[in-house]
Amino acid sequence: MYSRLLLVFALASGTALAQATFLPAQQESVQSLIDRIQQLEKRISELEDHQRKQDAAATANLQTVTEAQGSQDNATSAPALHSEHAASSTAIREAEMHYPSLQIRGFGDVDFSATNQKGSVSGFNLGQFVLHLASPLSKKVGYFGELSFTARPTGYDLQVERTIIRYDYNDYFKVSFGKYHTPLGYWNAAFHHGAWLQTTISRPQMVQFGGTFIPVHFVGLQAEGNLPSGGLGLGYSVGLGNGRSSILSRAGDSGDINDNRAWVASVFARPTRFYGLQLGDQGATRILIGIRQCSSPRSANFSDI
Numbered sequence: 001m002y003s004r005l006l007l008v009f010a011l012a013s014g015t016a017l018a019q020a021t022f023l024p025a026q027q028e029s030v031q032s033l034i035d036r037i038q039q040l041e042k043r044i045s046e047l048e049d050h051q052r053k054q055d056a057a058a059t060a061n062l063q064t065v066t067e068a069q070g071s072q073d074n075a076t077s078a079p080a081l082h083s084e085h086a087a088s089s090t091a092i093r094e095a096e097m098h099y100p101s102l103q104i105r106g107f108g109d110v111d112f113s114a115t116n117q118k119g120s121v122s123g124f125n126l127g128q129f130v131l132h133l134a135s136p137l138s139k140k141v142g143y144f145g146e147l148s149f150t151a152r153p154t155g156y157d158l159q160v161e162r163t164i165i166r167y168d169y170n171d172y173f174k175v176s177f178g179k180y181h182t183p184l185g186y187w188n189a190a191f192h193h194g195a196w197l198q199t200t201i202s203r204p205q206m207v208q209f210g211g212t213f214i215p216v217h218f219v220g221l222q223a224e225g226n227l228p229s230g231g232l233g234l235g236y237s238v239g240l241g242n243g244r245s246s247i248l249s250r251a252g253d254s255g256d257i258n259d260n261r262a263w264v265a266s267v268f269a270r271p272t273r274f275y276g277l278q279l280g281d282q283g284a285t286r287i288l289i290g291i292r293q294c295s296s297p298r299s300a301n302f303s304d305i
Helices: 002-074 086-094 186-190
Strands: 103-107 110-113 123-126 129-136 141-152 155-170 173-181 217-226 234-242 261-269 279-285
Touching: 155 217, 217 261
Parallel strands: none
Antiparallel strands: 103 129, 110 123, 129 141, 141 155, 155 173, 173 217, 217 234, 234 261, 261 279
C-alpha cells in the first residue's frame, strides 16, 4: 500500500513539474505571435495609407490634365510661321477634327483718354468690334474671315478686313487666296484687328489702318512656308495681287483698275538659339498704279513704290 501511494505521488509530481516547465515556453510563443500580428496589422495600415495617397494624387493629376486640355482647346495660340494668318491658323487647328465646321469669335475694347492739350476732347471711345470666322473644310483646306465694325459720328462702318481660303500642303508650302494683310514688316503680319490680340495700346503709325505709309491689305494669292535651314529658321512669303489707285489704304477689293498686277515678297530668319529674335527683308512693287495731271503735288498719283 505504501509503495502504491509513493508511485502515485511520484507520477503526480512529474506531471506537475512538466506542466510548470512547459507553461513559460508556451506563453513566450503566444506573445511572439501576438507581436507578429501587431506588426503585420501596422504594416497593412501603412500600405493602405500609402495606396490612398497614391489614388488621391492620381485623381488630382487627372483633373489637372483635363483642365489643362480644356484651357488649351479654348485658348488662341500663335502660329509657328511668320504669316498674316496668325489668328486664322490657330482657330482652324482647334476645330480641324470636324469637317466642315464653323467657329465664331469676337473682340472689342472700350478706351478712355484724357489730355490737357487745348482744343482736345477727353472721354470714352468705343474701339473696333471684330468678328473672326474660322471654318476648316478638310484636313488641308480651311477658310477664315474677319469683319470689323468701326464707330463713326453718324453710325458704324462695316469692313471685310480678311477673307481667305487656304491650302496647307506641308510646312514648306502653303497657298492662300483672298484678301489678307500684306506681309510687309513684322507687326502687320503678326497682329491684326481686335486690340485684345495686340501687345501695344494702338497700332504703330506706319501700319495704321487707312494710313499711307505701307499698304496694309492685299487682294490676290500668297505662297508661304519654311525653308530647310536647320537652326537658322528661314521662312518666306510671296504674294501676287491687284494693283491699286491713289488711295493706298484700299486693297483693290472690287478688282484691278488697269490689269497691272502688284507683288510682295519677304524672307526672314528666326534663329532657334535666340528666342524671339527675327530678322528679315521684304519688298513690294506696283502698289500705286496710274499717273494723271494735277494742279497740286498733294493730289498727285505715283506709278510705283
